[in-house]
Amino acid sequence: MALVGIIMGSTSDWETMRHAAEALDTLGVAYETKVVSAHRTPQRLYDYATTAADRGLKVIIAGAGGAAHLPGMAASMTHLPVLGVPVESKALKGMDSLLSIAQMPGGIPVGTLAIGKPGAINAGLLAAAILATSDDALATRLKAWRTAQTDAVATDPA
Numbered sequence: 001m002a003l004v005g006i007i008m009g010s011t012s013d014w015e016t017m018r019h020a021a022e023a024l025d026t027l028g029v030a031y032e033t034k035v036v037s038a039h040r041t042p043q044r045l046y047d048y049a050t051t052a053a054d055r056g057l058k059v060i061i062a063g064a065g066g067a068a069h070l071p072g073m074a075a076s077m078t079h080l081p082v083l084g085v086p087v088e089s090k091a092l093k094g095m096d097s098l099l100s101i102a103q104m105p106g107g108i109p110v111g112t113l114a115i116g117k118p119g120a121i122n123a124g125l126l127a128a129a130i131l132a133t134s135d136d137a138l139a140t141r142l143k144a145w146r147t148a149q150t151d152a153v154a155t156d157p158a
Ligand SMILES: Nc1c(C(=O)O)ncn1[C@@H]1O[C@H](COP(=O)(O)O)[C@@H](O)[C@H]1O
Pocket: 008, 009, 010, 011, 012, 013, 036, 037, 038, 039, 040, 063, 064, 065, 066, 067, 068, 069, 070, 071, 087
């Protein structure tokens, strides 16, 4: 059963959001993916967000670009933690996405990650870290992954 829902505003976001999925794959966390847009498919978003917790999801990762209202609107309709990934936009290089996601009014939080691929990777890792607080086996896998990452950092620059 999926524990993490990865949603995105458009199929064009998958090239970025697949990195969140890959991080979850690496750590053995079950997830689902769906294109959901606050602008283009508002009813789909409503149905997704209002049923997410009852369907067993624990964390939602929402990626969108430009006027990125998806993460905030998803957060407005569920008490689950929502992690927002600002997808890099052509016109403004993702600054529009970042500010749209980060500048939420008090009361409806969205955990905002970095623009683009690093943000998507970290959203996957952060979702796993949240789940690991109540899953010892996942915590062990996450710690091992972090140790392997540390061990892989070269001492010499060339
Ligand atoms: N920001 C949103 C939302 C939303 O926030 O609901 N829905 C689509 N989009 C964004 O529009 C961009 C361009 O989409 P297209 O490539 O389909 O034209 C995408 O980055 C998507 O996340």
